[in-house]
Amino acid sequence: MESAAAAGVEGGVPGPPARPRVLIVGAGLAGLGAAQRLLFLLPHSRRSCFDLRLLEASGRVGGRIRSGKLTGDQVVEMGAHWIHGPSSGNPVFRLAAEYGLLDGEALSEANQRVEAGGHPAGPSVCYSSRGQRLPAGLVDAVGLLFSSLLEEARQFVRADRVPVPSVGQYLKEAIAQRLRDGPEEEEEEEEEEEAKRLKLALLSMYFKLECCVSGTHSMDLVALGPFGEYAMLPGLDCTFPNGYGGLTDRISASLPKGTILFDKPVRTIRWGRACLEETTGRSFPVQVECEDGEMLLADHVIVTVPLGFLKAHQETFFSPLLPTRKMAAIKHLGFGTNNKIFVEFEQPFWEPDCEMIEVVWVDESPLAEPAADLQASWFQKIPGFIVLQPPERYGYILCGFIAGKEAEFLETLSDTEVLMALTQLFRTATGNPQLDPPKKILRSTWHSEPYTKGSYSYVAVGSSGDDIDALAQPLPEEPRDSKPLQVLFAGEATHRTFYSTTHGALLSGWREADRLIHLYDLPESPHAVL
Numbered sequence: 001m002e003s004a005a006a007a008g009v010e011g012g013v014p015g016p017p018a019r020p021r022v023l024i025v026g027a028g029l030a031g032l033g034a035a036q037r038l039l040f041l042l043p044h045s046r047r048s049c050f051d052l053r054l055l056e057a058s059g060r061v062g063g064r065i066r067s068g069k070l071t072g073d074q075v076v077e078m079g080a081h082w083i084h085g086p087s088s089g090n091p092v093f094r095l096a097a098e099y100g101l102l103d104g105e106a107l108s109e110a111n112q113r114v115e116a117g118g119h120p121a122g123p124s125v126c127y128s129s130r131g132q133r134l135p136a137g138l139v140d141a142v143g144l145l146f147s148s149l150l151e152e153a154r155q156f157v158r159a160d161r162v163p164v165p166s167v168g169q170y171l172k173e174a175i176a177q178r179l180r181d182g183p184e185e186e187e188e189e190e191e192e193e194e195a196k197r198l199k200l201a202l203l204s205m206y207f208k209l210e211c212c213v214s215g216t217h218s219m220d221l222v223a224l225g226p227f228g229e230y231a232m233l234p235g236l237d238c239t240f241p242n243g244y245g246g247l248t249d250r251i252s253a254s255l256p257k258g259t260i261l262f263d264k265p266v267r268t269i270r271w272g273r274a275c276l277e278e279t280t281g282r283s284f285p286v287q288v289e290c291e292d293g294e295m296l297l298a299d300h301v302i303v304t305v306p307l308g309f310l311k312a313h314q315e316t317f318f319s320p321l322l323p324t325r326k327m328a329a330i331k332h333l334g335f336g337t338n339n340k341i342f343v344e345f346e347q348p349f350w351e352p353d354c355e356m357i358e359v360v361w362v363d364e365s366p367l368a369e370p371a372a373d374l375q376a377s378w379f380q381k382i383p384g385f386i387v388l389q390p391p392e393r394y395g396y397i398l399c400g401f402i403a404g405k406e407a408e409f410l411e412t413l414s415d416t417e418v419l420m421a422l423t424q425l426f427r428t429a430t431g432n433p434q435l436d437p438p439k440k441i442l443r444s445t446w447h448s449e450p451y452t453k454g455s456y457s458y459v460a461v462g463s464s465g466d467d468i469d470a471l472a473q474p475l476p477e478e479p480r481d482s483k484p485l486q487v488l489f490a491g492e493a494t495h496r497t498f499y500s501t502t503h504g505a506l507l508s509g510w511r512e513a514d515r516l517i518h519l520y521d522l523p524e525s526p527h528a529v530l
């Protein structure tokens, strides 16, 4: 193992200790977290132990944390929305609390103790495509059934074998079985059929909601065995009153000026070959080639680019290619699209305390093939809309979620086309053909973002948590004769139990920073928030 002092001896000539040079690719939460941990290792020292820079392809920090403005001062989240499980075990919650970014309710002990199972709860209204409100009792009962089936699906994490490969297949078989086991009295047959159809339509809506949660086109793509590995923390999901972006802005502001190089996309990471730097006489095992042609040398590179980017560019992003096991992990893990559509109304058509508006298409069933004509039916994939609360802060804004191919198709449409389709949807759902159209629209296009190419990762059929661990393994795999930890991997998709979340991203950045800290035998220090 190399020590920090040894790193300062170049070519046998002792000089001032040369600090290990670290490049971090990507200034999302994983990259920023790693930088902060490495730079503030010695909180009272002005000189950091590492010579560190962050290379960010875009002109801003935050990556998939992106707060935007629809109109006026209201902040809306184009990417991450909630702190999932805001309680002491969640590092994003702790950091946000330390920075004073959360409101009193989110910080309260009571909020932290709620076991909500990962989903925000609150008063909601559910409309059917026949323009009627569905009875809350029925909606809740079907919701409970769906949650209990999901919970069953999570239990296979402890099983040796799975009955079917995907969560979707498991849920559908369980639903079909329940239908077969249902009451059979003939005189109630017709009524039963109608009730059954409505329940299936409601279940279909819950499937779509779950696609948004998992960031996938279909639950048929989500692997059953590892589904229960995703870990949920206690606490009722909370938001940042002034925007999630406050968190990454604060971390970024704590870093020394000039640490982050913006508009600096990396083209290729060349590893495993020593390269001499003439100006210093130092030899570096990694060369990072940027899109602008600049070549930067480093002892260590922490790669935090999204899995979607790796899927699209892994053939050219690394030279030599990644080991086969890692390439397979990148190929097999899932990375889907979840988009948001914000619409602002002059007047609300919902009750003041309503937090969620769901829409159920009465002819749908999770047991039937989904509609194939995206142009005609993409908007039916939207399971519902969150009402941004409170109205004193936001006015009347709804945030629709949509996942999968329909979310990607949405990115090809103009704002006017989307507004027209949504106006029709709201009129159909409320049964009010005169309902005024929304006055403004703002939406995300995560699939088209060249440095993201989707929203977040999931464990797809054909992959497992072992693939996540393989992705997280640093290179070279067996550093017998070469320098260790040349390329390290962080980012949400590298966290086995918290993938797809901001806390998974932050923890992965800290994990890789700690790898380097241990390599140089540096003292463990509590991470300093400045």
Ligand code: 6YU
Residues within 6 Å of the ligand: 025, 026, 027, 028, 029, 030, 031, 055, 056, 057, 058, 061, 062, 063, 064, 065, 078, 079, 080, 081, 082, 083, 084, 212, 213, 214, 215, 227, 228, 230, 264, 265, 266, 267, 304, 305, 306, 309, 338, 339, 340, 444, 446, 451, 452, 454, 455, 456, 458, 490, 491, 492, 493, 499, 500, 501, 502, 503, 505
């Ligand atoms: C959460 C939430 N949330 C909604 C939507 C999205 C996401 N997430 P980054 O991408 O941030 O940074 C990488 C940087 O690298 C970036 O800046 C690039 O520009 C740069 N880069 C790329 N290529 C480069 C190159 N070549 N050169 C240089 N730089 C380059 N998470 O906790 N709460 O409410 C949501 C949501 C629409 C898109 C979310 C949520 C996910 C997080 O946003 C995401 O994980 C982190 O921000 C990623 O940080 P990072 O640093 O890794 O990458 C059972 C089971 C189910 C599992 N799922 C459970 C549900 C959890 C998901 N949550 C729900 C969704 C919402 C609403």
